Amino acid sequence: MTRIVVVGNGMVGQRFVDRLVAGDALDSHTVVVFGDEPVPAYDRVALSSWFDGATSEDLRLCDVEAMTSAGIDMRLGVKVLSIDRSAKEVVASDGSTEPYDVLVLATGSKPFVPPIPGADGPDCFVYRTLEDLEAIRDRAADASHGVVVGGGLLGLEAANALLNLGVETSVVEMAERLMPQQLDDPAAVVLQSWIERRGIDVRLGYATSSIDTTPRGSLTMTRKETARDDMTAGDDVETDFVVFSAGIRPRDGLGRAAGLAIGARGGVVVDDTLVTSDPSIFAIGEVACHRGRVHGLVGPGYDMASTLASRLIDNADDVFTGADWSTKLKLLGVDVASFGTPEPGDDRVEYTDPLAGIHRRVSVRNGDVTGGVLVGDVSNYDVLHAMATGTAATANVPELVVPAGMGSAPLVELPDSALICTCNTVSRGDVRDAVAGGAHSIGDVKACTDAGTGCGGCIPGVTSLVNETLVSLGVEVSSAICEHFDLSRQQLFDLIRIRRLTSWPEVLDALGTGRGCAICRPAVGSILASLGNGYILDDGQAAVQDTNDHALANMQRNGTYSVVPRVPGGEITPAQLIALGRIAEEHGLYTKITGAQRIDLFGAQLHELPTIWAKVLDAGMESGHAYGKALRTVKSCVGSTWCRYGVQDSVAMAIELELRYRGLRAPHKLKSAVSGCTRECAEAQSKDFGVIATETGWNLYLGGNGGRVPRHGDLFATDLTSDELIQTIDRFLMFYIRTADKLQRTSTWLESLDGGVEHLRDVIVDDVLGICDELDEAMAAHVDDYACEWAETLADPERLKYFVEFVNAPDDHSTPVWITERSQRIPART
Amino acid sequence: MSTIVPNIANSDPSSEPAVDDLEVWFSICNADTVSLDRGIAALVDGYPIAIFRLAPVDAGSSESWHAVDHLDPRTGTPTIARGLVGSVGDRPVVAAPLHKERYDLVTGACLDDPELALRVHDVRVTDGVVEVLNVTTPKRGRNVAAKHSVT
Numbered sequence: 001m002t003r004i005v006v007v008g009n010g011m012v013g014q015r016f017v018d019r020l021v022a023g024d025a026l027d028s029h030t031v032v033v034f035g036d037e038p039v040p041a042y043d044r045v046a047l048s049s050w051f052d053g054a055t056s057e058d059l060r061l062c063d064v065e066a067m068t069s070a071g072i073d074m075r076l077g078v079k080v081l082s083i084d085r086s087a088k089e090v091v092a093s094d095g096s097t098e099p100y101d102v103l104v105l106a107t108g109s110k111p112f113v114p115p116i117p118g119a120d121g122p123d124c125f126v127y128r129t130l131e132d133l134e135a136i137r138d139r140a141a142d143a144s145h146g147v148v149v150g151g152g153l154l155g156l157e158a159a160n161a162l163l164n165l166g167v168e169t170s171v172v173e174m175a176e177r178l179m180p181q182q183l184d185d186p187a188a189v190v191l192q193s194w195i196e197r198r199g200i201d202v203r204l205g206y207a208t209s210s211i212d213t214t215p216r217g218s219l220t221m222t223r224k225e226t227a228r229d230d231m232t233a234g235d236d237v238e239t240d241f242v243v244f245s246a247g248i249r250p251r252d253g254l255g256r257a258a259g260l261a262i263g264a265r266g267g268v269v270v271d272d273t274l275v276t277s278d279p280s281i282f283a284i285g286e287v288a289c290h291r292g293r294v295h296g297l298v299g300p301g302y303d304m305a306s307t308l309a310s311r312l313i314d315n316a317d318d319v320f321t322g323a324d325w326s327t328k329l330k331l332l333g334v335d336v337a338s339f340g341t342p343e344p345g346d347d348r349v350e351y352t353d354p355l356a357g358i359h360r361r362v363s364v365r366n367g368d369v370t371g372g373v374l375v376g377d378v379s380n381y382d383v384l385h386a387m388a389t390g391t392a393a394t395a396n397v398p399e400l401v402v403p404a405g406m407g408s409a410p411l412v413e414l415p416d417s418a419l420i421c422t423c424n425t426v427s428r429g430d431v432r433d434a435v436a437g438g439a440h441s442i443g444d445v446k447a448c449t450d451a452g453t454g455c456g457g458c459i460p461g462v463t464s465l466v467n468e469t470l471v472s473l474g475v476e477v478s479s480a481i482c483e484h485f486d487l488s489r490q491q492l493f494d495l496i497r498i499r500r501l502t503s504w505p506e507v508l509d510a511l512g513t514g515r516g517c518a519i520c521r522p523a524v525g526s527i528l529a530s531l532g533n534g535y536i537l538d539d540g541q542a543a544v545q546d547t548n549d550h551a552l553a554n555m556q557r558n559g560t561y562s563v564v565p566r567v568p569g570g571e572i573t574p575a576q577l578i579a580l581g582r583i584a585e586e587h588g589l590y591t592k593i594t595g596a597q598r599i600d601l602f603g604a605q606l607h608e609l610p611t612i613w614a615k616v617l618d619a620g621m622e623s624g625h626a627y628g629k630a631l632r633t634v635k636s637c638v639g640s641t642w643c644r645y646g647v648q649d650s651v652a653m654a655i656e657l658e659l660r661y662r663g664l665r666a667p668h669k670l671k672s673a674v675s676g677c678t679r680e681c682a683e684a685q686s687k688d689f690g691v692i693a694t695e696t697g698w699n700l701y702l703g704g705n706g707g708r709v710p711r712h713g714d715l716f717a718t719d720l721t722s723d724e725l726i727q728t729i730d731r732f733l734m735f736y737i738r739t740a741d742k743l744q745r746t747s748t749w750l751e752s753l754d755g756g757v758e759h760l761r762d763v764i765v766d767d768v769l770g771i772c773d774e775l776d777e778a779m780a781a782h783v784d785d786y787a788c789e790w791a792e793t794l795a796d797p798e799r800l801k802y803f804v805e806f807v808n809a810p811d812d813h814s815t816p817v818w819i820t821e822r823s824q825r826i827p828a829r830t
Numbered sequence: 831m832s833t834i835v836p837n838i839a840n841s842d843p844s845s846e847p848a849v850d851d852l853e854v855w856f857s858i859c860n861a862d863t864v865s866l867d868r869g870i871a872a873l874v875d876g877y878p879i880a881i882f883r884l885a886p887v888d889a890g891s892s893e894s895w896h897a898v899d900h901l902d903p904r905t906g907t908p909t910i911a912r913g914l915v916g917s918v919g920d921r922p923v924v925a926a927p928l929h930k931e932r933y934d935l936v937t938g939a940c941l942d943d944p945e946l947a948l949r950v951h952d953v954r955v956t957d958g959v960v961e962v963l964n965v966t967t968p969k970r971g972r973n974v975a976a977k978h979s980v981t
Contacts, residue, residue, distance in 0.1 A: 483918070483919075504867075514916070516917070517914070517917065517925070517932075518930055542865055543866060543868050543915070546914060546927075547909075547913065558905075805871060805908075806871050807859045807870045808859055809873045
């Protein structure tokens with residue numbers, strides 16, 4: 001009889017024993033199992049479910065009675081203290097010695113507690129054993145807040161447990177994303193949004209320097225000053241207790257003391273046959289260091305257990321050659337899977353829907369799937385995993401990446417003869433031909449067709465057409481915003497918001513490469529402004545403002561600027577009209593009534609802008625934000641105030657809306673109108689959000705558009721009260737700002753929104769994503785923080801330096817060439 | 831090398847002797863008055879010049895200074911200094927404000943239209959002061975500039 005002694009009765013140790021039993025090894029082997037926990041092996045992976053009500057019996061993996069009757073000597077609650085290799089016996093804590101022919105170390109791992117002062121206090125816990133869980137439960141009973149240190153797999157499990165115990169929960173993670181081992185940035189962002197929706201406070205880039213007890217008995221976790229601090233973590237955290245789940249270390253002490261070879265990062269070294277440096281001693285599971293790695297997942301541990309069992313009982317030549325690190329699990333209610341070993345240079349097929357909380361990425365190299373990440377929807381995992389591990393041939397990757405149940409939407413085909421760029425008479429066919437001829441970027445297509453080189457209004461349309469054509473040609477299309485950011489605008493917005501980045505240098509450093517460009521800089525500028533980062537020309541933001549935003553005025557074709565004061569609702573007093581007339585006369589400005597019921601003053605030079613605006617402000621008016629991708633005007637008819645047909649006060653409502661949303665920066669400009677009756681004189685249906693009065697309230701239309709491709713807004717809601725109307729628009733705007741592509745108007749955004757207007761209704765009326773509170777808060781913050789950018793500029797002499805034409809000759813100016821036409825000054829014709 | 835520094839802010843450059851035949855570094859302003867990654871315009875020997883101060887592109891590099899024509903070759907407007915800077919690959923560029931053509935700040939070449947180019951001028955920082963070498967021929971000679979004159 002060969003004597004096999006197994007040290008450790010965890011998941012892997014038990015699996016090994018199960019294999020011995022199943023292989024009828026007990027006929028020819030004597031098996032002794034030591035376990036230092038008083039309870040037999042249990043499912044540690046499902047540990048959190050203990051807090052959900054699962055009992056220790058539910059988790060149990062080992063039936064002691066069955067083991068014993070099979071002839072196994074189970075020694076639970078007995079710790080092995082040492083190995084005497086020359087005598088081939090182990091010494092146990094109950095004073096016994098047990099001889100062995102074969103010794104199997106399956107002692108597993110212990111949680112890593114970082115060497116932080118205070119981390120060994122009575123309110124600091126680890127998350128590893130049932131005993132740990134009992135201690136955490138007892139502490140949580142009279143606690144209101146707990147912190148989990150570690151945002152990896154186990155840390156999130158622990159956070160889930162704390163949540164279930166009814167305490168407010170924070171997760172602090174040193175890396176800049178959750179599950180840094182498994183996920184990439186976009187996947188981690190999606191996961192984080194799920195987790196935050198559950199009410200967990202997530203702090204990234206957070207390294208703790210000490211844990212101190214406050215006079216009131218709570219703990220303060222002091223945050224370490226690291227290089228990344230400014231961009232991520234927020235303040236020190238005060239809490240009642242701390243759970244460490246920051247990784248594992250092999251429990252290799254027995255092996256060390258016995259002089260076995262130990263890996264550079266710990267772990268008893270084994271070869272592919274799982275034998276240690278002593279031919280009679282084997283190691284499996286998390287205590288083993290195989291090919292330089294300690295495998296912290298149960299899958300590889302089970303592989304080792306089965307391999308070793310068949311080697312020992314069948315003399316099989318099975319070997320363990322490495323682990324598949326693939327995982328698929330549900331974390332805090334969200335499905336997460338990662339599989340294979342993708343490399344940074346692989347081609348990637350991605351699907352991201354931040355609205356639904358889905359990110360799916362599959363990497364492909366030389367035509368084969370190499371791996372991937374699935375968050376929020378793990379359908380097709382099995383097939384993709386099989387492809388990544390070489391057990392299935394790669395095929396139909398795009399169809400597999402698209403989430404379950406989602407067919408590709410049929411495209412409405414326009415004829416090739418349809419013009420897409422009216423400035424340069426470029427047809428859709430011309431663009432398609434150019435793409436087919438090798439022009440694969442919008443820049444290339446512009447260069448060889450001239451499309452988009454006139455007014456530029458067709459560029460979004462041309463871009464879609466180029467991408468569409470590339471797809472039909474089988475060329476992969478990137479949603480990256482430009483060469484400097486491998487992210488879509490939505491991803492960029494989420495990352496900037498979640499990491500609390502507040503300046504261009506921070507954003508570029510954290511997320512981009514190179515120096516940026518005229519595409520990504522204004523996009524980042526708009527995002528920073530939407531998130532409320534203060535005056536847009538201060539240091540961190542000035543360098544990303546497009547020409548118009550930077551001058552707080554609109555540059556015209558001769559390099560001079562137009563001045564557009566806000567005229568809320570189109571209502572203006574005679575005194576203001578007179579003041580504008582006088583200012584225009586004094587500065588020789590051309591005046592025109594705009595389509596948005598405002599007065600545009602043209603022909604101001606850069607250095608004149610502060611003087612002109614000071615006069616405008618003196619007349620009681622303010623910036624109209626015509627220079628920004630922001631709310632322009634809320635147009636109105638006179639409504640019930642004057643009109644015999646009017647049923648509501650459309651002017652008052654228009655003014656209220658305009659003052660509420662003024663200065664709100666968005667992916668594109670925003671227009672609105674309010675009509676006082678169904679005659680619709682204000683043309684509200686052609687606006688991003690349009691309002692038409694009814695006998696009992698307001699009808700709201702969303703996603704209307706004038707411009708190159710006119711579109712009537714969709715009727716979104718009827719007979720709203722004023723408060724309901726405002727709340728619905730608040731949410732619509734904030735949701736658009738968060739999720740639209742760069743320079744995407746609400747019309748195209750709504751059309752591209754999966755599920756369209758019904759989905760929008762689900763989100764902003766029925767709150768299926770649970771984000772309405774957040775959207776409301778964001779809008780409330782905008783309303784509170786609004787300030788007229790020209791008032792802010794004039795109040796600070798430092799800021800006036802932007803409005804000097806020549807830095808070394810402040811009194812010199814260039815002189816545009818003017819001519820006079822219909823009694824007004826206009827630029828000379830070219 | 832001569833170090834004459836004409837103070838053109840307080841004098842009419844056209845009444846000076848023919849300084850543009852000499853190598854003259856014009857003092858422009860203190861370096862720290864120029865914001866990172868933003869341009870400023872200056873008059874150098876009466877000619878409008880756009881000067882850019884670019885942030886280090888990574889931890890291993892340092893700031894760089896560039897000077898090019900301020901007049902936009904396509905429109906003739908004095909606007910280049912108001913463009914957004916950036917990079918295309920490793921090349922630092924500025925995008926013209928009006929039609930967004932990108933110009934290489936090192937060579938002056940236009941990346942979007944081979945018929946357009948900016949002239950590149952020498953710029954340096956000495957004791958914290960930005961200096962630009964006087965701008966030589968063609969003196970204000972560009973046809974596209976005819977719509978603007980500099981007083």
